[in-house]
Amino acid sequence: MSLTRRQMEIYDYLVDNADHFDHPPTHDELCRALGLRSRGSLHKHIQALIQAGLVQPMDRTHRGIRLVEEARASEGIPFLGTIAAGCPIEAIAQPETMQVPEELLAGRPCYVLQVSGESMIEEGILDGDYVVIEQRDTATNGDIVVALVNNEEVTLKRIEQQPGQVILHPANVGLNPMVYAPDEVQIQGVLRGLFRSYR
Amino acid sequence: MSLTRRQMEIYDYLVDNADHFDHPPTHDELCRALGLRSRGSLHKHIQALIQAGLVQPMDRTHRGIRLVEEARASEGIPFLGTIAAGCPIEAIAQPETMQVPEELLAGRPCYVLQVSGESMIEEGILDGDYVVIEQRDTATNGDIVVALVNNEEVTLKRIEQQPGQVILHPANVGLNPMVYAPDEVQIQGVLRGLFRSYR
DNA sequence: TTGTTTGTTCTCTCATGGTTCTCTATTCTA
DNA sequence: TAGAATAGAGAACCATGAGAGAACAAACAA
Structure with missing residues (x-):
């Protein structure tokens, strides 16, 4: 979604003057401030900003528009520690947080693990890489999942779920797929x- | 596909001034900046750059449009487009920006490219990955660099600089290292x- | 209630920007 | 030296962006 120059100007004005308004400005006030004579013209721009998620509409009420809270920026994702992409588990109690690109975020809660081991090397997942994991307990066949095996071992593998068995596929010619009973594997x-x- | 001298000039101007534009420039603005009187003339050059994949077309929409992310994330790294990790170049004049983890940032100016091609697959750099590039014109042997070859082709390769020659190593058994004279390769x-x- | 403010929708108009076209001048090259 | 490639000028076309202003309905104030 993109903005035109005029829309950016108006947005910039709103941002710059946000603290000068004790209440959100009305369209008329904005028109005057921006040198517009028509509320209709302004309205189109405002709608574009709402569309872009830069500004919050105040439906039906007469109080102008409110800037979207900046607060939600830079929350960060808990960093949970090292996952042994080959063998056993490590999970850490005190999550540090790290900043993660929004592009990588799923809708659900996420956490970050550091990969150790080379079992997924052919998928381009290397020793030392950080992986962003969406927290869930189910997966689609073909997904790469964090799986807890027999309550004692966490690994990162591509999953294939079949009736009566679960296969965890590494991506490394030196390693073989591992087959488990469904109740031995927890996603x-x-x-x-x-x-x-x-x- | 190689560029004419004038096209190189215009491309260089766009690259050099990419960060001076708060919006992508209009044709008229570019004409003024480049000393052209006719938009039509400029248009031909722009089309050549688009053809060469150096610049992103903005179909139908007017220029002077900025991505929302750029407005919101006052931080962020310019996203410069797609780099062909196998063959030719794409680099874009109008940077979008993306949010990137601070952990990945170097001290110097950085930009992000999207990799296309599989030439670095054995280093775990896959088609479609985003790479964060620290802007510099020198490198240490063994670094993975963005290199402009013969002014017409940009690639991502591991570099080995020797007296009198520069070797660019792909990470794909199907591809051979390429040897160039030092003045053919620009980091x-x-x-x-x-x-x-x-x- | 009545009248005013405010947000919304609509149509109209004009300016701007990108594209396509033709024509001309200059440079390069076989 | 002739033809091709390159560069630019400028006209014309059309979609988009931007603004004006009218009309209307919901919210508010008295």
């Missing part, structure tokens, strides 16, 4: 994003 | 981070 999340630092 | 940045979405 803890689905892979939604990945990032890596080359510093 | 445009060094890989600092990577992220990927599985949505």
Whole structure:
């Protein structure tokens, strides 16, 4: 979604003057401030800003428009520790948080794990990478999931669920798929994003 | 596909001034800046750049339009477009911006490219991944760099600089290292981070 | 209640921006 | 030296952006 120049001007004006308004400005006030003579013209721009999610409408009430809260920015995702993409578990009690690109976020709660091991190397998931996991207990076949096996081992694998068995596929020619009974495997999340630092 | 001298000039101007534009420039503005009197003339050059994949067309819509994300995230790294990790270039004059984890940022100016092609697949850099590039014109041997080859082709490769030659190493058994004279290769940045979405 | 404010919808108009076209001048090249 | 490629000018076309203003309905104030 994109804005025209005029819409940006108006948005900038709103942002710059947000603290000068004790209450949200009316359209007429904005028209005067912006040098417009027609409320209708302004209204079109405002609608565009609402469409873009930059401004909150105040439906039906007569009090102008309210800026969207900036608060929700930069919340961060809990960083839960290292996942052994080959063997056992590590999960950490005190989540630090890290900033994660919005593009990687799913709608549901997410957390970040650091991968250790090379079992998913052929999917481009390397030792030391950070993975963004959407918290869920079910998955679609073909998803890459965080799976808790026999209550003692957490791994990152591609999942294939069949009647009576669950197969966890590594992506490494040196490793074989592992077959479990459904009650031995508990899905803890689905892979939604990945990032890596080359510093 | 190679560019004429004038097209290179115009492209260079766009790249150099990309950060001076708060909006993508209109044709008229570019004409003025470039000393052209006819939009039609400029249009031909722009079309050539689009053809070459150097610039993003803005079909039907007027220029002077900015992405919302840019307005909202006052931070953010310019998203410059797609880099062909196998063959030719795409780099875009009108940067969008994306939010990127601070962990991936270097001290210097950075930008984000989207990888297309599989030439670095064995390094875990897949088609469609986003790479964070630190803007620099020198690199250490072993770095993965964005290199402009012969002024017409940009690629992402591991670099090895020797007296009298520069070798660009792909990470794909199907592809061979490429050897160039030093003046054929221009380093445009060094890989600092990577992220990927599985949505 | 009545009248005013405010938000909304609509149509109309004009300016701007991108595109296509033709024509001309200059440079390059076989 | 002739033809091709490159560059620019400028006219014409059409979609989009932007604004004006009228009309209307809901909310508010008295």
